Amino acid sequence: MSLQRADFFVIGTDTGVGKSLVAAALLRHLGQERGRRTVGMKPVAAGTDWVNGRWCNDDVEALNAASNVQAPSAWVCPYLLREAMAPHIAAEHENITLRLDHLKACFAQLQTVSDSVVVEGAGGFIVPLNATETLADLAKALALPVVLVVGLRLGCLNHALLTAQAIRQAGLPLAGWVANHIDPEMPALAENIAALTLRLDAPCWAQIPWQGVALAAGTLPHVPFTLPLFDAPPP
Ligand SMILES: Nc1ncnc2c1ncn2[C@@H]1O[C@H](COP(=O)(O)OP(=O)(O)OP(=O)(O)O)[C@@H](O)[C@H]1O
Numbered sequence: 142m143s144l145q146r147a148d149f150f151v152i153g154t155d156t157g158v159g160k161s162l163v164a165a166a167l168l169r170h171l172g173q174e175r176g177r178r179t180v181g182m183k184p185v186a187a188g189t190d191w192v193n194g195r196w197c198n199d200d201v202e203a204l205n206a207a208s209n210v211q212a213p214s215a216w217v218c219p220y221l222l223r224e225a226m227a228p229h230i231a232a233e234h235e236n237i238t239l240r241l242d243h244l245k246a247c248f249a250q251l252q253t254v255s256d257s258v259v260v261e262g263a264g265g266f267i268v269p270l271n272a273t274e275t276l277a278d279l280a281k282a283l284a285l286p287v288v289l290v291v292g293l294r295l296g297c298l299n300h301a302l303l304t305a306q307a308i309r310q311a312g313l314p315l316a317g318w319v320a321n322h323i324d325p326e327m328p329a330l331a332e333n334i335a336a337l338t339l340r341l342d343a344p345c346w347a348q349i350p351w352q353g354v355a356l357a358a359g360t361l362p363h364v365p366f367t368l369p370l371f372d373a374p375p376p
């Protein structure tokens with residue numbers, strides 16, 4: 142019996158707030174604790190290093206390592222851009238136009254080999270992809286429930302609430318949010334989490350503590366998710 146699909150679009154309040162960490166942990170959870178065939182997708186990765194004879198991106202490597210299906214890299218990361226900068230600018234530098242229809246086709250391919258695709262956004266929710274479209278348009282085109290990673294630092298309440306508003310305006314469900322403690326100096330942590338819990342119209346799926354040191358990209362701590370059940374067979 143095939144499982145009901147559970148695909149998610151992971152976005153963040155900003156760049157560097159833990160999207161990759163959460164997307165990878167979610168892939169692990171869905172694969173190891175929910176028995177799903179999982180694959181990560183990074184639609185646009187900006188910033189590569191030459192490693193072992195090929196261009197690599199940390200986010201793509203982290204998603205691949207956490208997935209239990211290894212799909213062609215052309216589907217997992219359709220646009221692998223050299224320079225670490227805003228995606229549409231990095232693309233312009235390579236004379237590439239980022240196209241939603243191509244991303245949609247690659248996502249559909251990933252769905253054929255998995256039960257869950259976890260898509261990691263780039264930067265924040267309204268990051269431009271090209272002259273007229275943004276990451277929000279991609280989330281809409283894929284019609285995916287959104288998981289919002291809130292990087293707990295000063296300013297996060299405003300960023301989180303603006304992002305939640307934009308998700309609503311896009312007509313997408315906010316499936317859940319994750320509180321990620323990225324700033325060990327953050328004052329009034331518990332009060333900030335309480336303020337978000339009160340105002341974000343979605344369950345908190347996990348709280349990730351500060352790990353004692355800034356983790357190297359790709360390091361994956363255990364994240365105890367409290368996801369709703371979606372594994373019941375369709376009626
Ligand atoms: N709770 C935490 N404690 C310590 N380090 C963390 C924590 N969360 C994330 N990090 C580290 O912070 C860095 C940024 O996290 P991550 O790469 O997941 O962010 P991102 O939102 O995916 O960034 P980008 O916008 O570049 O894709 C990584 O090196 C990650 O390991």
Ligand SMILES: [Mg+2]
Nearest residue numbers: 160161200261
């Ligand atoms: Mg990332």
